Amino acid sequence: MLLFNLYFFIFITVVQIAYYLGVFGKFSFAKAIKTTPKRIPISVIVCAKNEEDNIINFIPLLAEQNYPDFEIVLIDDASSDHTGAIFEGFEQQYPHVRLVKVANNEAFWGNKKYALTLGIKAAKKEYLLFTDADCYPTSTDWIATMSSQFTMQKTIVLGYGGYEKIANSFLNKIIRFETVLTAIQYFSWAKLGHPYMGVGRNLAYKKEVFFNVNGFIDHMQIRSGDDDLFVNQAASSKNTTICFAPEGFTYSKPKLKYTEWFTQKRRHVATAQFYKPFDKLQLGLFYLSQLLFILLSILLLAFQFQWIIVLSIIGFRYLVTWIVIGFGASKLKEKDVVYWYPIIELTLVVTQINVFITNIFSKPVHWK
Structure with a gap:
């Protein structure tokens, strides 16, 4: 035996x-591929629900990006805190910021995909770049770096969204290691011609890709998966590429308690059961x-x-x-x-x- x-x-x-x-x-072991900066119009889309503490610091970092042609679409998904008021202030402060207010809808109660759909439809630019309300770019060239990966064929760009480092925290090391391993996995499979997921903290695609698969309609009933389930459905070897240049990274605040991180993992695993x-x-x-x-x-x-x-x-x-x-x-x-x-x-x-x-x-x- x-x-x-x-x-x-x-x-x-x-x-x-x-x-x-x-x-x-x-x-x-892949070598970095040099890309040519582009000037394609970009809509940066941020969906927030009760994120007043994060957006007050992070949205200005998006608004001050070094890029010639972009707008920021801020989606207030029926927040009960001051998120909506803060967004309104940003809309008045920055001419390239636009606000989309989402009211509670009985059929789509608490569904982020419904709010994102309204934001995507409101976006004036053809190319969309997504991040979360608790995320921030590592440089003022984030938009330029991510958008440089677009070509006539490559209309989905998978980026890296990491987590901040916390000194002397073993939980932080676990969270960041898992994030790295996950990124290595989805980047590698994309390079092999079989992309299967991306992260909403740093993801870009052309608007026509969204409408070609009827948006989130096939998995609208699943509360999560506005990023990975969408990529799993819409991405292919022909239309997907990756961006791992440091200037194109985003970072988020990590969970501080094991129970919070465990709950987050439960959502991710539950969503993965709907993959191909x-x-x-x-x-x-x-x-x-x-x-x-x-x-x-x-x-x-x-x-x-x-x-x-x-x-x-x-x-x-x-x-x-x-x-x-x-x-x-x-x-x-x-x-x-x-x-x-x-x-x-x-x-x-x-x-x-x-x-x-x-x-x-x-x-x-x-x-x-």
């Missing part, structure tokens, strides 16, 4: 190596192989069965994965999270199991 487990352990390790070298290496079959398969196989690698490592070492071979396999796997993640994290300016990789990976695997089990017995809450 232990011999079978050893062979199975070797197989699982091969699966893991194939993912890291064959898939994730497509991004981690292949995407669910490849994600499921990756996470299952992670879990089995850890469990089989513990089992074989506990019985000291061929422990030299087992330790060699474990060492080789961690060496390969550490290098791949290290190169990817370096591109995303998040290299410090890699130092804690083995511990963080174990924490994420345990958390993932907990999320799956919890979601079976209760539905996560979406939007606000």
